[in-house]
Amino acid sequence: MPKKLLVVDDEPAIVKGLKFSLERDGYQIDAAYDGEEAMKMFNENQYDLVILDVMLPKLDGLTVLQRIREKSSVPVIMLTAKGEDMDKILGLEYGADDYITKPFNILELKARIKAIFRRTNDTKNEQQIIKVKNMTINLANRSVTIDGKEVNLTAKEFDLLKLFATNPGKVYTRENLLELIWKYEYLGDVRTVDVHIRRLREKIEKNPSQPEFIFTKWGVGYYFADK
Numbered sequence: 001m002p003k004k005l006l007v008v009d010d011e012p013a014i015v016k017g018l019k020f021s022l023e024r025d026g027y028q029i030d031a032a033y034d035g036e037e038a039m040k041m042f043n044e045n046q047y048d049l050v051i052l053d054v055m056l057p058k059l060d061g062l063t064v065l066q067r068i069r070e071k072s073s074v075p076v077i078m079l080t081a082k083g084e085d086m087d088k089i090l091g092l093e094y095g096a097d098d099y100i101t102k103p104f105n106i107l108e109l110k111a112r113i114k115a116i117f118r119r120t121n122d123t124k125n126e127q128q129i130i131k132v133k134n135m136t137i138n139l140a141n142r143s144v145t146i147d148g149k150e151v152n153l154t155a156k157e158f159d160l161l162k163l164f165a166t167n168p169g170k171v172y173t174r175e176n177l178l179e180l181i182w183k184y185e186y187l188g189d190v191r192t193v194d195v196h197i198r199r200l201r202e203k204i205e206k207n208p209s210q211p212e213f214i215f216t217k218w219g220v221g222y223y224f225a226d227k
Contacts, residue, residue, distance in 0.1 A: 003117065004028045004046065008038040008064070009053040009079065014102075018051065021106050022113075035059025039067055047074055049113060054080035054091065062094050069095040075116045075155040077109070092195040097156045098182075115182070119159050130165045132225060133212060135204060137165055146204060156181060157200045164214060164224035173221040197222055 005027050009015050012033070019029045030045065032038035036058040042050070050068065054061040065076055077098040078091040091099050098112050130137040136145045142158050144151040153161065159181050163172070172180070174190035182192075201208040213225050 002026050002028045003048040004030070005113075006030050006032065006038065006041060006045070006047045006050045006052075008032045008035075008051065008056065008061070010034060010056055011053075014053075014079075017106070018109075022110070025110065033057075035061065035064045038064050042068060042072075049116060050074060050076045051109075052076055052078055052096075054078055062090060065091070065094045065096060069152070069154070073152055073154055073158070077112060077116075079104070092192060093199070095154050095199070097154050116155060119155065119181075132165060132168075135213065137161065144204070151203050153200070153203060156196055157203070160196055160200055161204070161214075164222070168224045169226035171217050171221050171223040176221065193222075 003026075005022060007015055007018050007022075007029055008031075009018075010033050015031045015033065019031055022029050030041055030047075032041050034057040038050075038052070038056070039059065052061050052064060056064065059067075061078060061080075065078070068074065068076060075097045076095070077100060078096045079100055079102060080091075081102045097116060100109055100112065128139045130139065134147050138144070139162060144153055144158065144161065160177065163177075163180060174193040177193045178190065197214060198208070201211055201214055204213055205211045215223050215225065217223060
């Protein structure tokens with residue numbers, strides 16, 4: 001069954017180009033041209049990935065992203081014409097899985113889409129359950145529960161947690177994590193890792209300033225509680 005993507009951009013030429021190129025790769029594409037239309041389509045359909053522009057009429061992209069994250073962990077790649085670091089950090093703070101700045105090479109976007117789906121497929125047949133203290137990580141269905149309550153993680157957050165939990169005690173530098181989780185030469189900087197780690201800690205730690213699961217080795221990187 002083909003992967004179903006939602007492309008959201010208010011520039012018809014960009015939507016047309018993305019739709020044409022991605023459909024040639026076998027993806028099923030729906031398109032929306034403003035934030036309200038995007039949310040309506042998202043609520044009425046099941047998508048495997050969303051490509052979302054930041055600057056949209058009616059509802060801006062970051063608001064759409066926030067609303068998506070309230071109900072789903074579907075991977076989201078943000079598009080923007082802006083190049084400021086703050087916009088990148090904001091997108092990641094709200095739960096974006098990736099970020100690409102216009103104008104972009106369609107081959108690069110396709111590579112990022114494939115990287116996201118490859119990470120998802122890597123755990124498709126896994127049955128392993130990891131239990132650490134009061135947290136249970138199901139690698140098969142990519143779910144996490146703490147005290148029996150499900151924790152809603154983005155694709156990148158789950159990938160980070162999986163890497164840490166399957167390698168307890170191993171210290172990863174930010175550069176290691178960019179290479180292992182993002183799987184390509186990321187155009188941003190290592191602060192991307194810090195943002196994702198902070199968001200992950202906020203979701204799984206009772207007190208993020210005194211973590212039980214993900215620890216910082218100052219001047220080096222991050223590591224998971226050694227079971």
